[in-house]
Amino acid sequence: MYGIFMECWVDLKLYGGNGVLLALLIISSIYLITSEKDLKKKILFGILPLVILVGFLVPFTKIAYVAAFDDGKDTYYRIMWLIPTYVTIGYAATRALSRVKRDTVRRCLLPVMLVIIAVTGSFVYTNQYMQRAENAYHIPQNVIDIVDEIAPAEGEPRVRAAFPSELVHFVRQYNTNILMPFGREMVVTQWDYYNAVYEVMEKPEVIDAKALVEATRQTKCTYIVMPDNRTIKGSLTDEGLVIRANIEGYTIYEDPQVEAFNG
């Protein structure tokens, strides 16, 4: 039981990051419990957040959650979404401000509160997964350029292309007429699937050209998109592929032996 409690504790720590948001939540709830006269507000934003927080740490909650949801171990943190965190903190802070009688003090306190939130928090737009959009699709422009090069014209059959792992998330967000031998399911390591093309294209340090072409032909890949920085033993052109284009560090190989997939 102690082990499950520790798991819950780790989940809470992962959810709370540096812990300041949780600290603000607890302080706000306690403040509302002690000072709020309106019973419903006291219960909803004072007592309830703390009850859910404690409930989150109780091992039985996690046992029940994991039993109920297939991916319960990975998504247990979502229980924390039931806490009206932003309303609680926002209400407590605003209420505290509204109790300040002197206008000047109140006007100065608001920026102080905002600075505390900004300094102790983390600005979402400077997150490592955020970057300036290259286009309205919000996907990398090189993916669009590559896909435009190989996409079938209207009425033509769809084509299958093997892309390197770093591009697989985006290809079909732009054009679903491009099929792939493997996609995101292979990139998420904990899912642990097997895919013949992935095994020879992405796993080895040095790609064996012969093994790769054998695998892509079995899966009817018309194209292979290969990053220029990958080392290949042998040559894809020697295996019968032709270079169609080179776009932003990726060489597109076309396999004339594979007929367009007529799916």
Place this chain on the structure above:
Amino acid sequence: MSQSIFGVVSLIFWLLIAPLMIGITFNFILPKEKKRLGITFLLGFLIYVAGFEIIAIPCMTKIMYNAFSYCVKYYVILAWVLMIPGIIKTALAVFKDKDLSKLFYLKKADAKNNRTSTASSITGSDELEIADPDVAKKHKIETYIYWGIFFALLAFQMVMAILMASFDGDDAYYVVESLLAQQADVMNTILPYTGISTSLDIRHALAVITMWIAFIAKVSGIHATIMSHTVIPLIVIPLVYLVYVEIGKSLFRKKQEFVPVFMIIVSFLMMFGNVSIHTPATFFLMRTWQGKAIVCNLVFPLIFWIFLEMMEKKEEKAESTGVEQTTEKVAAKAGIRQKISTASYGWIMLIFVNMLSGMCTAMGVIFATGLIGLLTLILLFIKKDWKVLIGAFICVIPNFVYLALYLSIWSS
């Protein structure tokens, strides 16, 4: 060029006008003072997307070929049926009566505000004492400044939603589902990652928010990925803040001048809430278009707001009798329908909120049911009226239907 203009006009129609007209059709369920533009839009939006769920799930499960085309066709018909009474009401109010108060509750601002602030200085121990009109005026200007700051923050977040791109692996599934509906005319029967045909993936299929996004993409002719990443945040972000504004109004019922301060703090918590990848704030601004983000940032706050309103009712009734003494005729006109709506609009809205949660994610259905159960117990404790149990039971019926459907498809 003409295609772009058509796209923008379509977006304005299907994302703003359609929900508003549906809201105007159905805002008779709202008590008089709740018939504000924002709440009317919110109600309309909830009914609008709930209608999509009713159309999309049968289309997806029963139609083998071109399922999405049928879904679009039937939904357009339903949307127009829901909109037409609202359009007629609007046309009559604008052209015949020339009186928008027939559509919305319009506060007679100045007179009422002055009366309220004077009254509040007498009645509320918890309130700012504003007896001097000069001081009141100064506070009013200050309030406008705070609202200005909040709207600037809102605009900033909307602009950043266009300018900044976030990476999330789940998009390879959800966004591609929308695009597949638009480009391949299927509803969840092609594996998004690779493109091979598959059986209906029940774990994700009932969460038809991806299909609703595809619908908007289809009728506006805009690529579903642009729709998800660039357009949907422009409607979801203001909608979420609209709910927070309503929460603020409920919390600061007698101190409305603090609502913009509350909103500034909430928007700061959102922008600086990326303390981990799991927080609602992270989902809100980085994965706005995904069902999970909508559940934790729109559905759950909506549930809290509706319960706050329902817990307030008794007090509000007493208050409103005082105000309505001067407008007895209007009150009499409202009659029994008003009484019914005062008692039940919260539960009716919760039905649609629950449908939205199911539309976003299966997890949302279970969480929303649990949260409503918890809040109903608190409501029961506060109001000491067993009838709330009936309301709670009725409002979670869509969740039970959803779960029954989920289990029946899963086991078949």
